[in-house]
Amino acid sequence: MREANQGQMPTYPIVDIHTHVYPDSYLNLLRSRTTVPYIYGPPDGSPARLIILSSDDNPSIPKEQRGRPVDSTYSDISLKLSFMRKHSITTSVISLANPWLDFLPAQDASHWAERINNDLESICAEQHAKAKASRSNSASSGANTSTGETLPLNEYYSLFAFGALPLSAPDPNVIVNEISRLASLKFIRGVIMGTSGLGNGLDDPALDPVWAGLERTQTLLFLHPHYGLPNDAFGGDETVERYGHVLPLALGFPLETTIAVTRMYLAGVFDRFPKLGILLAHSGGTLPFLAGRIESCVAHERKFLANGGNVAGPRTSIWDVLKQNIFLDAVIYGEVGLKAAVHGAGSVDRVLFGTDHPFFPPLDGKDEQWLSVVTNRRAIDGAFGAESDAAKAILGGNAVRILNLES
Amino acid sequence: MREANQGQMPTYPIVDIHTHVYPDSYLNLLRSRTTVPYIYGPPDGSPARLIILSSDDNPSIPKEQRGRPVDSTYSDISLKLSFMRKHSITTSVISLANPWLDFLPAQDASHWAERINNDLESICAEQHAKAKASRSNSASSGANTSTGETLPLNEYYSLFAFGALPLSAPDPNVIVNEISRLASLKFIRGVIMGTSGLGNGLDDPALDPVWAGLERTQTLLFLHPHYGLPNDAFGGDETVERYGHVLPLALGFPLETTIAVTRMYLAGVFDRFPKLGILLAHSGGTLPFLAGRIESCVAHERKFLANGGNVAGPRTSIWDVLKQNIFLDAVIYGEVGLKAAVHGAGSVDRVLFGTDHPFFPPLDGKDEQWLSVVTNRRAIDGAFGAESDAAKAILGGNAVRILNLES
Numbered sequence: 158m159r160e161a162n163q164g165q166m167p168t169y170p171i172v173d174i175h176t177h178v179y180p181d182s183y184l185n186l187l188r189s190r191t192t193v194p195y196i197y198g199p200p201d202g203s204p205a206r207l208i209i210l211s212s213d214d215n216p217s218i219p220k221e222q223r224g225r226p227v228d229s230t231y232s233d234i235s236l237k238l239s240f241m242r243k244h245s246i247t248t249s250v251i252s253l254a255n256p257w258l259d260f261l262p263a264q265d266a267s268h269w270a271e272r273i274n275n276d277l278e279s280i281c282a283e284q285h286a287k288a289k290a291s292r293s294n295s296a297s298s299g300a301n302t303s304t305g306e307t308l309p310l311n312e313y314y315s316l317f318a319f320g321a322l323p324l325s326a327p328d329p330n331v332i333v334n335e336i337s338r339l340a341s342l343k344f345i346r347g348v349i350m351g352t353s354g355l356g357n358g359l360d361d362p363a364l365d366p367v368w369a370g371l372e373r374t375q376t377l378l379f380l381h382p383h384y385g386l387p388n389d390a391f392g393g394d395e396t397v398e399r400y401g402h403v404l405p406l407a408l409g410f411p412l413e414t415t416i417a418v419t420r421m422y423l424a425g426v427f428d429r430f431p432k433l434g435i436l437l438a439h440s441g442g443t444l445p446f447l448a449g450r451i452e453s454c455v456a457h458e459r460k461f462l463a464n465g466g467n468v469a470g471p472r473t474s475i476w477d478v479l480k481q482n483i484f485l486d487a488v489i490y491g492e493v494g495l496k497a498a499v500h501g502a503g504s505v506d507r508v509l510f511g512t513d514h515p516f517f518p519p520l521d522g523k524d525e526q527w528l529s530v531v532t533n534r535r536a537i538d539g540a541f542g543a544e545s546d547a548a549k550a551i552l553g554g555n556a557v558r559i560l561n562l563e564s
Numbered sequence: 565m566r567e568a569n570q571g572q573m574p575t576y577p578i579v580d581i582h583t584h585v586y587p588d589s590y591l592n593l594l595r596s597r598t599t600v601p602y603i604y605g606p607p608d609g610s611p612a613r614l615i616i617l618s619s620d621d622n623p624s625i626p627k628e629q630r631g632r633p634v635d636s637t638y639s640d641i642s643l644k645l646s647f648m649r650k651h652s653i654t655t656s657v658i659s660l661a662n663p664w665l666d667f668l669p670a671q672d673a674s675h676w677a678e679r680i681n682n683d684l685e686s687i688c689a690e691q692h693a694k695a696k697a698s699r700s701n702s703a704s705s706g707a708n709t710s711t712g713e714t715l716p717l718n719e720y721y722s723l724f725a726f727g728a729l730p731l732s733a734p735d736p737n738v739i740v741n742e743i744s745r746l747a748s749l750k751f752i753r754g755v756i757m758g759t760s761g762l763g764n765g766l767d768d769p770a771l772d773p774v775w776a777g778l779e780r781t782q783t784l785l786f787l788h789p790h791y792g793l794p795n796d797a798f799g800g801d802e803t804v805e806r807y808g809h810v811l812p813l814a815l816g817f818p819l820e821t822t823i824a825v826t827r828m829y830l831a832g833v834f835d836r837f838p839k840l841g842i843l844l845a846h847s848g849g850t851l852p853f854l855a856g857r858i859e860s861c862v863a864h865e866r867k868f869l870a871n872g873g874n875v876a877g878p879r880t881s882i883w884d885v886l887k888q889n890i891f892l893d894a895v896i897y898g899e900v901g902l903k904a905a906v907h908g909a910g911s912v913d914r915v916l917f918g919t920d921h922p923f924f925p926p927l928d929g930k931d932e933q934w935l936s937v938v939t940n941r942r943a944i945d946g947a948f949g950a951e952s953d954a955a956k957a958i959l960g961g962n963a964v965r966i967l968n969l970e971s
Binding site for chain 1: 764765767793794796797798799803806807808809810811813814815818819822823826827830846847850852853854855856857858859860861862863864865866867868869875883896897898899900901903904907908924925927935936939943
């Protein structure tokens with residue numbers, strides 16, 4: 158997996174817009190809990206376990222074996238920066254990892270959201286200060302960072318962040334206030350959200366103030382799966398267990414995203430909020446591939462018939478929503494999906510590189526470039542040509558423009 | 565929706581490989597039943613109802629309103645032929661509509677499969693005899709059928725069929741015997757199957773004799789969804805109900821297919837039966853788009869690690885399975901999906917035109933070309949150019965070659 162450019166700075170921005178962090182405040186929150194999601198620290202001092210899925214919290218398994226070990230890559234920013242350097246990523250837009258803050262008691266939501274978002278802002282601010290100092294040093298020493306020389310670890314690299322929302326707050330105004338506050342923070346560039354919304358999915362009309370707030374502040378929403386599909390969809394617990402994480406992660410996650418955004422579409426969210434911008438994880442789940450079938454099923458649904466239908470159907474074509482409201486990450490692991498994503502998005506300008514770090518590390522533990530990242534890089538180079546304008550746009554240019562990452 | 569070529573014969577074969585029929589024997593079988601799937605004939609003589617999904621058999625709804633009316637397009641071959649003529653389809657490979665024969669008591673399976681398959685064979689044989697007579701008449705009268713003149717209804721058009729299997733038979737040998745018998749019938753060109761197999765999904769090792777039988781007789785398996793996903797996947801019954809059939813049909817069906825074939829793949833079916841050929845409905849569900857993610861999740865699944873993994877993972881790449889074992893229909897309603905299907909299949913030679921008739925008729929009831937069919941035709945013409953070699957291959961050439969439709 159060693160590639161020629163390992164550890165070298167590219168001469169153009171490479172931006173990772175899909176990269177997760179559990180900041181210390183979030184880890185502390187999870188440590189304070191005893192029900193999913195929570196972190197369990199065994200009294201014997203063996204590694205703590207992160208248990209974020211109900212299915213992981215199986216009472217027949219000892220607690221010290223449930224879920225997964227709390228990996229230092231989840232929270233250690235220096236490891237994020239090493240990862241960026243190893244893969245020549247100049248800028249990362251970090252986001253809180255799932256399950257975000259949906260589970261919080263209503264009265265705690267605002268407090269934790271603010272605290273975690275402030276943590277994210279501080280992490281970015283600190284790194285920007287370091288990078289600024291490092292750049293000014295290399296400028297005064299005459300070093301040329303554009304020729305691909307290896308740079309010192311942890312320096313030069315930029316961080317921005319997507320904030321988290323207090324979705325369980327008792328009043329949507331609390332959520333809207335946090336959206337407004339986030340828009341005033343220097344390094345926050347949007348918000349990340351799961352598919353449950355206020356608990357009833359993203360077609361819930363009670364979310365309208367949230368969509369309005371995002372639209373008004375021009376805040377990008379990064380929509381990301383967490384729950385997958387019920388195990389019954391895959392043939393039951395035993396079948397899922399047989400193949401490890403493959404069925405829930407490979408198929409459940411993308412379908413969860415597709416269902417969530419399709420429900421928004423069917424409920425007319427994009428008709429009511431035509432300037433709402435959403436970044437869909439994993440190249441839209443399956444949305445680019447299934448958009449035609451969705452459009453056809455809508456056109457053949459008697460409920461939506463203008464005359465005689467008893468429910469208002471979506472007015473905007475799903476293809477137009479893809480071109481006007483939706484951005485897709487390029488975390489799709491192959492040229493077939495990537496080309497379909499670009500084709501569905503209507504332009505190479507709406508697809509953005511990402512890694513899903515710290516997930517999908519190499520299983521052999523070797524300290525080389527990650528197969529998961531290399532696969533996505535190769536798909537971009539293969540589909541559009543290495544160093545082509547299109548590849549550079551997907552790798553970073555689009556993110557810089559859309560998220561205003563120069564400042 | 566009126567297109568210039570309505571009612572004219574094309575100068576090259578246009579083959580519909582995804583087109584369903586409920587032959588009289590199947591309707592009689594359904595009429596003889598009182599549990600799903602069944603046909604209910606109200607005693608007052610009002611139209612009979614077809615109730616094929618458990619969710620349709622809602623006890624709080626009067627029986628005469630459950631499911632859908634038994635539409636004559638489901639069984640009337642002259643209506644199938646009119647539909648073909650209207651859309652310039654020269655040949656249809658008809659298949660029994662869902663839910664096929666999975667529900668039969670074990671002792672009845674063989675009897676009904678044989679009876680229904682013989683019905684399908686007779687329907688095709690009868691039409692071939694008519695077409696042969698018609699062609700010989702027009703030859704002797706000097707008419708030129710290649711210049712696009714309008715032909716008499718019900719003549720000229722060819723029918724072949726996919727048979728159904730007695731999957732609930734008490735002994736896999738009964739299924740294998742029917743596969744062998746079908747291979748000897750003149751107009752049968754494969755078998756259609758749902759995703760439940762013998763009741764435990766298509767990764768069930770008990771299906772190995774069936775895969776072996778299909779491989780040995782070089783019988784194509786048309787894999788088609790029926791059950792969709794549990795309503796919980798979509799947010800529950802109320803959410804599904806709100807949008808009519810859109811969520812189950814647009815998203816549930818394609819995911820069901822994807823899950824079924826992914827389970828086959830993960831269980832090593834294509835490693836054990838490398839010559840098994842499968843035609844996937846709806847362009848593979850979402851398989852072409854998600855193949856990269858499936859491949860990546862397999863590569864990162866600790867269970868499948870060659871050293872230290874406790875379960876054998878699939879040996880063949882999913883991309884190779886797409887190129888070696890899988891054919892895709894072109895029922896995807898848009899250029900984005902169609903191009904991804906062709907790209908995923910590795911070649912335009914493995915993608916085949918279909919209509920899904922008699923489903924998705926025009927809601928306005930007007931007797932013009934169907935939007936659902938025109939959308940798929942336009943996607944082919946748009947992606948590859950009308951009358952291009954690639955378009956002709958997808959529209960019919962591939963089916964003629966793969967299914968040997970000349971005889």
